[in-house]
Amino acid sequence: MSTPVPIELNRRRRRWKRTNLVVGATIVGAVVLTALVSFVWTPYDPSVISPTEALLDAGTPGHLLGTDQFGRDVLSRIMVGARSALFVGVLAVAIAIAIGIPLGGLAAARRGWVEDLVMRISDVVYAFPAVLTAILLVAAFKPGTTPAMVAIGIAYVPIVARVTRGAALTVFQLDFVTAARSYGRSTSFTFRRHVLPNILSVLIVQATVLFALAILAEAALSFLGIGTQPPVPSWGRSLRDAQTLISIAPGLAIWPGLAIALTVLGFNLMGDGLRDALDPRLEVRRA
């Protein structure tokens, strides 16, 4: 006689992680789609002022999410705001990666004083809060999305450099890297050809998380008035404008706040899910 003995340990956890990935990717996809659609269509022109229609409630016919104190359509402004959010994410992450990966790779490959120098400089940069760095840079140049995001990007360089170094150190220990050195490959070639492809999954996950952080940072900077400048719609900016009206028109703060929260959640879930989807150690071991 035989009784089946099903033994499950981590299956539930893995299924949960897959849900994360799907939900996260769906939210991110929706944000990207909204931003794209906003180029060709929004319910109203987001910057047209119409004093007669100021502060309409959500659900008013024609204005699904209502209007702000200038009578601008909130839905339209949120749709266009998605563009700024994604733009800042792409810009900041691109800067962080473009500088952080080579630095981290250099530290892992060279070790010794080069590594010490790179990592200690990283520590110093990392010690400054990202938003503070941004304020400094904006004060030195001019307020606006691009300088703010360059600052955020630079502030994230140490994070990328550390992650790259940590992951690359492991791969540099492996014999195929030693083999490449033994037949004469240069260190930088070895890093690009052998190390980078093998740590890409870690970096993709890190980039996703930084993307979410950059969106938050942009919102914070715009809230402080030194990020995206009017009349370009931005979620953080909308929050700032809604501040004084919070008691009479709470919806003006709720909708952009929700957009920020949802987008950040989407990227975080996606990053979390990707971490597992891309981690070969969590794959079912082949028999």
Add this chain to the structure above:
Amino acid sequence: MTGPLVEVEDLVVTSGHGQRIIDRVSLTLDRRSRTGLIGESGSGKSITALSILGLLPDGLVAEGRIAFAGKELTGLSERQMCAVRGNDISMIFQEPMTALNPVMRVGRQVAEALRRHQGLDRSAATGRVLELFTAVGIPQPERRVRSYPHQLSGGQRQRVMIAMALACGPDLVIADEPTTALDVTIQAQVLDVLTAQVADLHTSLLLITHDLPVVARTTERVLVMHDGRILETGPTTEVFATPSHSYTRTLVDAVPPLSRTAQVEVVRRERRASSEPAIVVDEVTRVFPLPRSTLTGSRDHVVALDAVSLTVETGETFGIVGESGSGKSTLARLMIDLDTPTSGTIAYPGFERANHARPGPQNGTVGQDARNTRASTLGSWVRRSVQMVFQDPMGSLDPRLTVLDIIAEPLRSLGIEGDHPARVRELLDAVDLPPESARRYPHEFSGGQRQRIAIARALAPHPSILIADEPVSALDMSVQTRTLALLADLKERFGLTMVFISHDLSVVHEICDRVAVLQDGRLVELGGVDDVFVAPGSPYTRRLIEAIPRLDGS
């Protein structure tokens, strides 16, 4: 109580894809018995053990009946199984470093098990831990209970694992490759401790290993597993002396002569070497600085190689043996110019060197000049003419590249012109792999096949010297035999000089012409294999040879 201790009946384990990993396995283990379960990787031996413990990896489903001391384990809840594990059945794993909690003192880890399963109070548990540590032969047990795992040597960690496994006086100890990661002298000690302790405590032992001599040394009965089935079972000495299944015979035949019996045969291999030197190692010392313990404190140093001098002759297979930490891999890295000696020189008479320049460019710019097709410097000559085969065939191949790219890499790197795909096909043929392999990725191959790919890569730039660092240690016994035969064959065919580095004396005895024995960075013996193995000149070599487990149990 009478009756067998463990009864497994018609155990079937299926993977998520419906593949049968264990195919109707039935076995019984008697009380106070020592049983070996042998098989190569993928035979299902570990899965069988994990099924008994109810610890199958995610995605595997077991069916069948498992009874322990007359009690059905089948269908027990996780909580009920927990009471059985550790208390009645315990397990010893291969790698004690990962099996022990690195941030907990080892004494407390063992005490933990005692307090949970036996309900001992703190002081009673501590006392018992000291007894156990003494019993398994851990030196200075009072001090060692307060150590963290990384502060212990590999052998001591495995002794702690044994102490932990025996802590609750289990009826069955399952040991999965307990000594595979250990040096041969330590292996012998650990096996002795394990055997003595299970006898003292009237515990049964199930020893899982791929190593036949280890089973011969330790167990009374043996089960032979292959492809998820048990092929043969019987008294260990009988099965190994007269195997009835052809597969068992293959395994027995794969055991190198030195591991068969203490009577060392004289091989009388004719010397194929010419008297022309290929590598001359002269008074080479390599010192590694340790990190400073304090900011201003002086730096400690480790002497990995201490004034080693030896000459590898053209056309011979030169063995370098030693235990871990003996400096054999450091020597290999120096020979292939991945590292520079602190003092001393390594010369390659094959390259007409103009001056006494050290081989290779310095300060980390390795490989800058290797792109010249013509070997203009000693460094670029070494990069082309000296190639290496590594131990771990998984780690030595980039998982993101196809086999074609992997084997063609040295050709591209060294700027060797020609039809690379054709050369790769030729090399694949030389190592007995089909040409279609070129399009596939490393993970699609078995360990032995991957090592063949690594060998093909090493041969790509037509080297004259091949340095093989533990090339077969990660392979199954029968694959080991085939890979060694392939290496010997390729060496003849391409007229190579081979430096063969291994911790395994049996393998070195089988394949090498001459052998150097390293201990703690010093050369303790150098001579022809027959001389060294039949009449070892140094006591250390003698100890190494005596510690080898033999198939006849001696």
